[in-house]
Amino acid sequence: xxxxxxxxxxxxxxxxEIVAVFNEAGHENVLSYDINGxxxxxxxxxxxxxxxxxxxxxxxxxxxKYKVPLVIGTTGLSEEQxxxxxxxxxxxxxIQSYNFSIGVQMLLRCIETVKPHLKNWDVxxxxxxxxxxxxxxxxxxxxxxxxxGKEAPISSLRLGNIAGIHTIxxxxxxxxxxxxxxxxxxxxxxxxxxxxxxFTQGKGPxxxxxxxxxxxxx
Amino acid sequence: xxxxxxxxxxxxxxxxEIVAVFNEAGHENVLSYDINGxxxxxxxxxxxxxxxxxxxxxxxxxxxKYKVPLVIGTTGLSEEQxxxxxxxxxxxxxIQSYNFSIGVQMLLRCIETVKPHLKNWDVxxxxxxxxxxxxxxxxxxxxxxxxxGKEAPISSLRLGNIAGIHTIxxxxxxxxxxxxxxxxxxxxxxxxxxxxxxFTQGKGPxxxxxxxxxxxxx
Amino acid sequence: xxxxxxxxxxxxxxxxEIVAVFNEAGHENVLSYDINGxxxxxxxxxxxxxxxxxxxxxxxxxxxKYKVPLVIGTTGLSEEQxxxxxxxxxxxxxIQSYNFSIGVQMLLRCIETVKPHLKNWDVxxxxxxxxxxxxxxxxxxxxxxxxxGKEAPISSLRLGNIAGIHTIxxxxxxxxxxxxxxxxxxxxxxxxxxxxxxFTQGKGPxxxxxxxxxxxxx
Amino acid sequence: xxxxxxxxxxxxxxxxEIVAVFNEAGHENVLSYDINGxxxxxxxxxxxxxxxxxxxxxxxxxxxKYKVPLVIGTTGLSEEQxxxxxxxxxxxxxIQSYNFSIGVQMLLRCIETVKPHLKNWDVxxxxxxxxxxxxxxxxxxxxxxxxxGKEAPISSLRLGNIAGIHTIxxxxxxxxxxxxxxxxxxxxxxxxxxxxxxFTQGKGPxxxxxxxxxxxxx
Numbered sequence: 001x002x003x004x005x006x007x008x009x010x011x012x013x014x015x016x017e018i019v020a021v022f023n024e025a026g027h028e029n030v031l032s033y034d035i036n037g038x039x040x041x042x043x044x045x046x047x048x049x050x051x052x053x054x055x056x057x058x059x060x061x062x063x064x065k066y067k068v069p070l071v072i073g074t075t076g077l078s079e080e081q082x083x084x085x086x087x088x089x090x091x092x093x094x095i096q097s098y099n100f101s102i103g104v105q106m107l108l109r110c111i112e113t114v115k116p117h118l119k120n121w122d123v124x125x126x127x128x129x130x131x132x133x134x135x136x137x138x139x140x141x142x143x144x145x146x147x148x149g150k151e152a153p154i155s156s157l158r159l160g161n162i163a164g165i166h167t168i169x170x171x172x173x174x175x176x177x178x179x180x181x182x183x184x185x186x187x188x189x190x191x192x193x194x195x196x197x198x199f200t201q202g203k204g205p206x207x208x209x210x211x212x213x214x215x216x217x218x
Numbered sequence: 219x220x221x222x223x224x225x226x227x228x229x230x231x232x233x234x235e236i237v238a239v240f241n242e243a244g245h246e247n248v249l250s251y252d253i254n255g256x257x258x259x260x261x262x263x264x265x266x267x268x269x270x271x272x273x274x275x276x277x278x279x280x281x282x283k284y285k286v287p288l289v290i291g292t293t294g295l296s297e298e299q300x301x302x303x304x305x306x307x308x309x310x311x312x313i314q315s316y317n318f319s320i321g322v323q324m325l326l327r328c329i330e331t332v333k334p335h336l337k338n339w340d341v342x343x344x345x346x347x348x349x350x351x352x353x354x355x356x357x358x359x360x361x362x363x364x365x366x367g368k369e370a371p372i373s374s375l376r377l378g379n380i381a382g383i384h385t386i387x388x389x390x391x392x393x394x395x396x397x398x399x400x401x402x403x404x405x406x407x408x409x410x411x412x413x414x415x416x417f418t419q420g421k422g423p424x425x426x427x428x429x430x431x432x433x434x435x436x
Numbered sequence: 437x438x439x440x441x442x443x444x445x446x447x448x449x450x451x452x453e454i455v456a457v458f459n460e461a462g463h464e465n466v467l468s469y470d471i472n473g474x475x476x477x478x479x480x481x482x483x484x485x486x487x488x489x490x491x492x493x494x495x496x497x498x499x500x501k502y503k504v505p506l507v508i509g510t511t512g513l514s515e516e517q518x519x520x521x522x523x524x525x526x527x528x529x530x531i532q533s534y535n536f537s538i539g540v541q542m543l544l545r546c547i548e549t550v551k552p553h554l555k556n557w558d559v560x561x562x563x564x565x566x567x568x569x570x571x572x573x574x575x576x577x578x579x580x581x582x583x584x585g586k587e588a589p590i591s592s593l594r595l596g597n598i599a600g601i602h603t604i605x606x607x608x609x610x611x612x613x614x615x616x617x618x619x620x621x622x623x624x625x626x627x628x629x630x631x632x633x634x635f636t637q638g639k640g641p642x643x644x645x646x647x648x649x650x651x652x653x654x
Numbered sequence: 655x656x657x658x659x660x661x662x663x664x665x666x667x668x669x670x671e672i673v674a675v676f677n678e679a680g681h682e683n684v685l686s687y688d689i690n691g692x693x694x695x696x697x698x699x700x701x702x703x704x705x706x707x708x709x710x711x712x713x714x715x716x717x718x719k720y721k722v723p724l725v726i727g728t729t730g731l732s733e734e735q736x737x738x739x740x741x742x743x744x745x746x747x748x749i750q751s752y753n754f755s756i757g758v759q760m761l762l763r764c765i766e767t768v769k770p771h772l773k774n775w776d777v778x779x780x781x782x783x784x785x786x787x788x789x790x791x792x793x794x795x796x797x798x799x800x801x802x803g804k805e806a807p808i809s810s811l812r813l814g815n816i817a818g819i820h821t822i823x824x825x826x827x828x829x830x831x832x833x834x835x836x837x838x839x840x841x842x843x844x845x846x847x848x849x850x851x852x853f854t855q856g857k858g859p860x861x862x863x864x865x866x867x868x869x870x871x872x
Contacts, residue, residue: 103393106335110328110397117324117432122567124593131558131607155591157560160607161838171567171596174406175321179328180396184815188392214335340785342811349776349825373809375778378825379620389785389814402597539829542771546764546833553760553868610842611757615764616832624828650771 005197006031006044006066008059009051009074017190018048025194033058046197049074056081060088069093069200071193073100075139089207093200097210098139100192104166105214107181111147111168114177121170121177123148128157128165140166221415224249224262224284226277227269227292232407236266239408240415251276264415267292274299278306287311287418289411291318293357307425311418315428316357318410322384323432325399329365329386332395339388339395341366346375346383358384441633442467442480442502444495445487445510453626454484461630469494482633485510492517496524505529505636507629509536511575525643529636533646534575536628540602541650543617547583547604550613557606557613559584564593564601576602657851660685660698660720662713663705663728671844672702679848687712700851703728710735714742723747723854725847727754729793743861747854751864752793754846758820759868761835765801765822768831775824775831777802782811782819794820 005027009015011034019029030042033055049059049072056077063070069092072085088094099105125148127141136156144166145152152168163183170177183189192210199213223245227233229252237247248260251273267277267290274295281288287310290303306312317323343366345359354374362384363370370386381401388395401407410428417431441463445451447470455465466478469491485495485508492513499506505528508521524530535541561584563577572592580602581588588604599619606613619625628646635649659681663669665688673683684696687709703713703726710731717724723746726739742748753759779802781795790810798820799806806822817837824831837843846864853867 101393102335103388103390103395106332106388106395109331113327113331114324117320117435122595124564124595126562126591126593128560153593155562155593157562157589157591157605159558159560159605160612161609162607162612163838169593169595170321170324171402171598172321172406172409173597174401174403174409175319176398176400176402176596176598177321177324178396178398178400180394180398182394182396183392184389184394184817185392188390191390191392217335340813342782342813344780344809344811346778371811373780373811375780375807375809375823377776377778377823378830379827380825380830381620387811387813389816391815394814394816402599537829538771539824539826539831542768542824542831545767549763549767550760553756553871606757606760607838608757608842608845610837610839610845611755612834612836612838613757613760614832614834614836616830616834618830618832619828620825620830621828624826627826627828653771 001198001201003027003045003197003201004030004042006033006047006062008033008047008049008055008062010034011036012050013186014050014073014189017186018050018193021187021190021194022197031062033062044068046071046200048193048197050193053077053081060084063088063092067092069095069203071095071196071200073097073189073193086207089205091205093203093206093208095196095200095208095210095213099143100189100196100210101181101183102192102195102214103181103183103188104140104143105211107166107168107179108143108147110179111144114170115148118170118177121172123152124169125152125154126157126167127154128159128162130161130163131158133158138164138166140164144168219416219419221245221263221419222248222260223415224251224265224280226251226265226267226273226280228252229254230268231404232268232291235404235408236268236411239405239412243412245415249280251280262286264289264418266411266415268411271295271299278302281306281310285310287313287421289313289414289418291315291407291411304425307423309423311421311424311426313414313418313426313428313431317361318407318414318428319399319401320410320413320432321399321401321406322358322361323429325384325386325397326361326365328397329362332388333366336388336395339390341370342387343370343372344375344385345372346377346380348379348381349376351376356382356384358382362386437634437637439463439481439633439637440466440478442469442483442498444469444483444485444491444498446470447472448486449622450486450509450625453622454486454629457623457626457630458633463633467498469498480504482507482636484629484633486629489513489517496520499524499528503528505531505639507531507632507636509533509625509629522643525641527641529639529642529644531632531636531644531646531649535579536625536632536646537617537619538628538631538650539617539619539624540576540579541647543602543604543615544579544583546615547580550606551584554606554613557608559588560605561588561590562593562603563590564595564598566597566599567594569594574600574602576600580604655852655855657681657699657855658684658696659851660687660701660716662687662701662703662709662716664688665690666704667840668704668727668843671840672704672847675841675844675848676851681851685716687716698722700725700854702726702847702851704847707731707735714738717742717746721746723749723857725749725850725854727751727843727847740861743859745859747857747860747862749850749854749862749864749867753797754843754850754864755835755837756846756849756868757835757837757842758794758797759865761820761822761833762797762801764833765798768824769802772824772831775826777806778823779806779808780811780821781808782813782816784815784817785812787812792818792820794818798822
């Protein structure tokens with residue numbers, strides 16, 4: 001399968017990774033949109049949006065115009081914008097996620113797997129990121145707490161240029177179980193986006209998460 | 219529920235932990251058997267064997283005599299002795315495992331959870347134990363490789379008095395996922411034996427693993 | 437060298453470890469003092485105090501009576517009691533420390549070793565202890581910050597029965613350096629006390645830290 | 655201080671990092687040499703060589719021609735080539751190292767700091783690198799064993815795209831001390847080269863290691 005894809009946010013750091021990974025996979029970038037405007041060389045099979053909420057209107061226009069699936073990882077969307085996403089999903093497949101890492105999905109699944117058995121164990125979550133990350137805790141740490149389904153302390157460390165380490169430790173009075181994810185390259189997220197874009201082809205309309213993509217990828 | 223239990227291997231290090239944990243739970247040791255012979259003070263509801271293959275005949279005698287369930291963690295049993303265990307399991311519940319740690323079971327389940335999604339990722343297993351552990355790799359590391367279902371390098375480290383650390387790391391070109399279990403006390407294994415002994419009560423004949431005990435304990 | 441030693445706080449958890457370790461080394465417990473009173477069987481060569489501030493007066497009496505060195509790890513002493521300790525040290529060797537672990541001393545020395553070279557690196561300190569430890573951060577974490585000589589965030593985790601893990605990580609934009617100490621047994625502190633008690637023999641009066649003991653032990 | 659520098663191996667991955675880091679520091683690349691030949695735009699104050707042994711003759715020519723210091727990190731030099739390096743060092747400063755990471759130097763110094771105190775402790779070294787690294791163990795792991803001054807097992811793990819993690823753990827029967835270095839970017843080595851190039855200015859002839867550079871940088 002070769003895809004012709006449109007990319008909103010092509011000038012950003014994630015945009016460049018997406019182009020690199022999609023090109024390696026043999027897909028063709030036929031539509032780019034960023035702060036400098038549009039570059040159009042063909043009709044896209046799928047729209048990918050990793051940009052800012054300000055570009056959301058352009059994304060919606062493209063999806064409506066071409067009637068093709070949307071993969072969107074843009075953060076900071078408003079509730080109104082999410083309503084529009086849901087609307088689009090009655091017409092085409094829409095895949096929305098804040099984290100397109102396969103490993104983070106696996107971390108969350110491990111938490112789901114063990115939590116019914118470790119109800120009485122202590123739990124601590126730690127997230128470590130580069131010194132430039134201002135917000136605490138990370139969104140992924142909150143996803144971990146959500147998967148755990150109960151309160152847990154989260155420690156946030158800020159160190160050098162660490163791309164992102166997330167750790168959860170369970171402990172009884174005789175043993176500990178630790179599950180840790182570490183991102184070693186931004187490329188990993190682009191690979192999850194690739195998996196998602198390929199997933200959309202031949203799918204009916206619907207609102208999908210990256211979890212659905214992973215489930216289908218076994 | 220209060221159990222009257224028999225313990226084969228009562229003088230060993232695990233035997234002493236089992237007595238401590240069972241007593242705390244309100245159970246009563248009515249039969250002890252070790253290198254110094256038998257101490258009998260009542261009729262057991264369950265037999266627990268953490269001893270050596272040489273004591274296996276005594277264990278079989280007790281199970282036959284009292285027609286009560288058996289929980290056995292003795293290592294080094296021969297194939298013939300396993301055949302006898304299977305025979306006993308047609309009459310009473312028999313629970314056999316090499317590792318009664320809840321956390322190790324969780325580690326194995328995490329491996330089962332993620333393996334279908336991480337087929338192309340690299341894998342490394344590491345096990346670290348005290349300097350007195352002669353055999354390499356540990357039995358638990360082999361259980362991990364077995365759960366993984368494919369070949370993986372195992373590194374064995376021997377350090378001080380570390381009770382036991384088992385680690386598995388999966389890695390793609392952009393991320394790593396690590397799952398690690400650490401035993402901080404021998405007590406943890408005794409707690410798994412307790413869970414197993416309690417599990418047997420009211421069960422029909424059958425050959426069970428510690429996994430079955432965990433499944434029932436949710 | 438065989439020592440006859442007196443032990444203040446003999447009934448406590450550290451007291452029992454000290455007796456075990458000192459006895460293994462061939463030393464003889466000739467004086468015990470705890471909440472139940474005194475047991476005297478000889479004249480001590482050294483007094484060891486791991487008790488509570490309330491027993492401090494008894495300790496001072498023994499040191500004055502026998503004119504022998506003192507090794508003291510009791511926490512919570514008042515400023516007045518420290519003045520008394522300093523006074524005693526003009527007559528006999530006094531060794532005072534809050535942490536008799538050789539490994540913690542090594543951790544502190546590594547911090548001293550690297551800090552002049554890593555002035556612009558980020559730093560994070562983490563300490564993990566059992567769920568029963570109420571105070572945060574640990575005294576050892578504060579010693580680490582003190583050795584570092586500048587402000588650093590300290591994250592405190594409380595998990596199961598972990599005896600104590602202390603970690604410091606330095607990070608630039610291209611690398612990280614982590615130094616971590618983990619206590620696997622209370623015994624380790626008793627071994628530091630043993631080293632200290634042996635260090636006192638033949639020493640002149642003075643106020644010593646465990647660092648001095650370590651320096652002399654190379 | 656602004657340097658005009660020459661770079662042998664400018665087309666390689668390290669070469670590109672060096673250009674980026676030197677340019678950020680305000681230095682000017684006036685001489686490049688790689689497989690495509692020479693590009694000359696001025697007279698260098700220092701020659702940097704991160705290439706292959708095959709380019710060594712060109713490097714020697716440049717150093718002789720301009721009588722300027724040399725910083726060399728090229729691996730695989732023959733004994734004869736090292737003799738030539740020593741010769742050059744009677745005329746200009748020559749800095750040779752296999753690892754220009756400040757953090758690795760700190761790791762080695764921590765080993766030096768603790769080793770006289772931990773003679774009886776167990777030791778294990780672990781090195782983890784990306785799947786493409788064929789040789790085992792890594793050169794840095796050997797430097798660690800050398801700093802330790804005694805035999806120690808080295809475990810080598812190969813995982814994903816990990817840039818390089820080196821760990822040494824010391825353990826007694828009651829505690830462990832772990833020192834770990836992790837490279838998060840190739841940039842870190844280029845920064846060590848920068849430090850070395852700046853170190854050479856105003857120095858007399860001599861054969862220096864990266865350790866000398868670090869010592870001078872406090």
